[in-house]
Amino acid sequence: MGAGSTTLHAIDAGIDPVRRLVVRRFHDVARLRTDPWYVPANEAAVLELLDDTEVPAPRLLAADPYGRICDVPALLVTRVPGRPAATPWDMDAYLAALAQALARVHEVPPEPGLRSYAPYHDPAVYGERRPPAWSGSPELWQRAFEVISGPAPETATGFIHRDFHPGQTLWTGDRLTGIVDWTTGCRGPYGVDLARMRINLAIEYGVEVAERFLAVYQATVGHDGRHPYWDLLDAADMILDMPVPETQAVADGYSRFEHWTAIALASVSDQLWDP
Secondary structure, eight states, X not given: OEESSSEEEEEEEOSSSOEEEEEEEOOOHHHHHHOTTOOXXXXXHHHHHHTTSSSOOOOEEEEETTSSSSSSOEEEEEOOOOEEOOOOSOHHHHHHHHHHHHHHHHTSOOOTTSOBOOOSOOHHHHOSOOOOTTOSOHHHHHHHHHHHTSOOOOOOEEEEOSSOSGGGEEEETTEEEEEOOOTTOEEEEHHHXXXXXXXXXXXXXXXXXXXXXXXXXXXXXXXXXXXXXXXXXXXXXXXXXXXXXXXXXXXXXXXXXXHHHHHHHHTHHHHTTOO
């Protein structure tokens, strides 16, 4: 089915009825040794947690998290119906479906042994934070780094996907039918999920769409889980995987991302330590 951070294999098992399954192979041996968020055992634990919920996630059928049976660590899961997200024809309905799905994720009670959120940036690996080489506003990032160097505010926490964005969703027509890639699932601030989704929406569709998503989510759950501290911390994490753009289209997306970050920074004085 394709290869990215993992290699996916579709399996049709049995005859009547046919069971549509997926083997998810964690093939990146270097990441298994060095990336604390590339952990098959964590994804297996998260999928077990989601098994009796309404979250449209794959169901775990078998796990070989340490590669003792398969050639590499692997999970056997049900195949969620749908196709990757495409440009929506009805943006309001699209944002509502994403917000409702995220609300269901945040309703899941985290188990006591579930790992806790931590930023992707590890000073031992990356050194001190630096503005991205492609940025025309390095002072923006320096100010953001100053904010997130302080203590985190007390905000609502619970179960989060940790990397929730449109690329992690599957659709049948205009209906969201699946959320995938649960390796980073953990206990953490809801604001991190809100930040990661809005960053991706801002890059793809613009800041106005990103803020519309926030409003829809707030109306769905009845409270505001967003906080500028988590916006800025996740933005600082995001630039770790953003190389110098090679096309104007990518550069334009980066510019929209910096605009979104500037808005988050501007709201710090009003909200930073007011949960």
